[in-house]
Amino acid sequence: MSTLLLLKGKTLIGKFWSRANILISDSGFIVKIFRSERANRFYMSKVDKIYNAQDKLILPGLIDVHVHFRDPGQTHKEDFESGSKCALASGIVVVGDMPNNVPPIDNVESYLRKIEEVSKKSYVDFFLYIMVIGRKKFSDFLRRGVQPRAVKIYLPERRDYDLMRQNDLPRDPIYVFHAEHPGYIGGDEPTNMEDLLKIRPVKAEVEGIRFAINFASRGHRVHITHVSSKAGIEEIINAKRRGLRISCDVTPHHLIFYRERIDMRSPLFKVLPPIRHKHDRDFLIRALSSGVIDIIASDHAPHTIEEKTNFVGSPYGIQSIQYLLPLVFSLCMKLHIDFRRILPLLSRNPARIFGIHRRGWIKVGNYADLVVFDPRRRWVIDPDMCFSKARISPYDFMFVRGYVDATFLRGELVYENGLFLKRIGKLI
Numbered sequence: 001m002s003t004l005l006l007l008k009g010k011t012l013i014g015k016f017w018s019r020a021n022i023l024i025s026d027s028g029f030i031v032k033i034f035r036s037e038r039a040n041r042f043y044m045s046k047v048d049k050i051y052n053a054q055d056k057l058i059l060p061g062l063i064d065v066h067v068h069f070r071d072p073g074q075t076h077k078e079d080f081e082s083g084s085k086c087a088l089a090s091g092i093v094v095v096g097d098m099p100n101n102v103p104p105i106d107n108v109e110s111y112l113r114k115i116e117e118v119s120k121k122s123y124v125d126f127f128l129y130i131m132v133i134g135r136k137k138f139s140d141f142l143r144r145g146v147q148p149r150a151v152k153i154y155l156p157e158r159r160d161y162d163l164m165r166q167n168d169l170p171r172d173p174i175y176v177f178h179a180e181h182p183g184y185i186g187g188d189e190p191t192n193m194e195d196l197l198k199i200r201p202v203k204a205e206v207e208g209i210r211f212a213i214n215f216a217s218r219g220h221r222v223h224i225t226h227v228s229s230k231a232g233i234e235e236i237i238n239a240k241r242r243g244l245r246i247s248c249d250v251t252p253h254h255l256i257f258y259r260e261r262i263d264m265r266s267p268l269f270k271v272l273p274p275i276r277h278k279h280d281r282d283f284l285i286r287a288l289s290s291g292v293i294d295i296i297a298s299d300h301a302p303h304t305i306e307e308k309t310n311f312v313g314s315p316y317g318i319q320s321i322q323y324l325l326p327l328v329f330s331l332c333m334k335l336h337i338d339f340r341r342i343l344p345l346l347s348r349n350p351a352r353i354f355g356i357h358r359r360g361w362i363k364v365g366n367y368a369d370l371v372v373f374d375p376r377r378r379w380v381i382d383p384d385m386c387f388s389k390a391r392i393s394p395y396d397f398m399f400v401r402g403y404v405d406a407t408f409l410r411g412e413l414v415y416e417n418g419l420f421l422k423r424i425g426k427l428i
Contacts, residue, residue, distance in 0.1 A: 002026045004046050005411060007370060009053030011362055012340060022058065024368040028411035033364060053372045056405060059343065060361045061093030061369025063350040066225055066249065066297035067321060071118050073102030078302040078389050080121035084425055085387040086322035087124045088415040091371035091404045094356060094428065099129045099152055106131035108140045115427055122425030123414060129176065132160050135168045147172060149354060154178045155208050156185055164215060174221045174354060179208030180273060191312055193264040196274045202229045205273055213239045216246045223353065224248040226299050228273040230283035237292055247353050249295035250284055252327045253318050257394065267314035268394040289337055294353060296345045298324045302390030319390040323381055327395065329402035356428060368411035377403040
């Protein structure tokens with residue numbers, strides 16, 4: 001037997017937090033989980049290293065299926081090195097990076113170039129989306145032995161809308177919809193959030209979700225990202241009752257902020273879909289608690305400080321990934337939501353829905369993707385401590401609870417207390 005790493009702390013065993021010893025092989029897998037060291041002296045004799053998390057929690061490594069690391073093409077905003085560092089600091093070990101690069105990832109050559117470029121930079125494991133393309137371009141991928149895991153559909157773009165009306169798209173990938181119907185979007189450049197809510201109304205999201213549901217009824221796997229409204233969630237509930245292969249996610253900003261709370265003139269809140277009204281936000285919380293929502297994803301979309309100075313002309317998007325776990329944990333504590341029920345939305349569910357095997361939960365035989373999390377630590381989000389190139393966020397100076405002390409990726413300690421120890425990220 002090879003030498004083993006022993007990680008000691010408190011983790012979920014069944015439905016309860018319990019003291020546990022997690023044995024990790026030098027190949028990066030969990031080989032045994034037990035409570036008493038005395039009952040497992042044979043394994044203990046093989047332990048080469050011990051990491052004692054004491055009374056802190058050991059969580060499964062998180063999976064964020066929606067990030068924009070801007071690499072290649074807009075690396076002045078973010079790149080895979082800075083973005084993946086932010087991810088590790090929030091306990092995230094796998095990210096799904098969106099394809100709206102410059103140029104976009106809409107052919108096999110740009111896809112393979114992106115893999116080559118970002119593999120040199122990433123501190124986390126990753127998969128890459130491609131833009132929605134026609135069957136001929138899909139065939140180019142398959143001829144090169146490449147099977148994309150996920151396809152992004154930005155429905156507000158007429159190009160994507162028209163392509164999705166075709167009947168010959170392959171069934172293998174999961175199709176991820178930004179579900180705002182182009183027929184219900186209109187108006188001039190918004191000058192504040194009130195204008196934006198009129199230009200991108202709830203009706204656009206509802207009709208976009210209906211369009212995606214119709215696509216799912218043709219036998220495709222569909223995931224609807226960053227759902228923002230009560231009416232949108234209700235459409236998804238009805239589709240699930242029909243037995244369609246459909247799932248959805250929400251973002252921290254749609255769970256935390258609402259129109260009545262934010263500065264309607266601040267470009268920091270300028271995002272798509274827009275921040276909705278309180279009754280929409282409250283319904284999202286109820287859907288989260290009841291299990292209707294499948295995944296929480298950051299939709300990390302960084303921009304420079306200069307770009308986010310004025311509302312008019314400011315690009316859409318919020319920088320958030322470094323704070324994902326503390327924000328969700330703090331929300332649970334504030335609203336008295338059982339964090340144990342929410343944790344799978346950050347780990348196990350994205351692994352299952354996006355076909356990421358042997359990850360997302362702490363189990364013998366799975367990769368040792370583990371997070372040492374201090375649930376008692378209270379701190380203030382400081383932009384000067386942010387690892388992103390985009391050091392501006394609506395979360396700046398927010399008081400949060402819960403802190404990531406360390407992150408293990410495939411059994412390797414890669415992050416600890418602000419230090420990045422190894423860069424071993426790869427394509428999955």
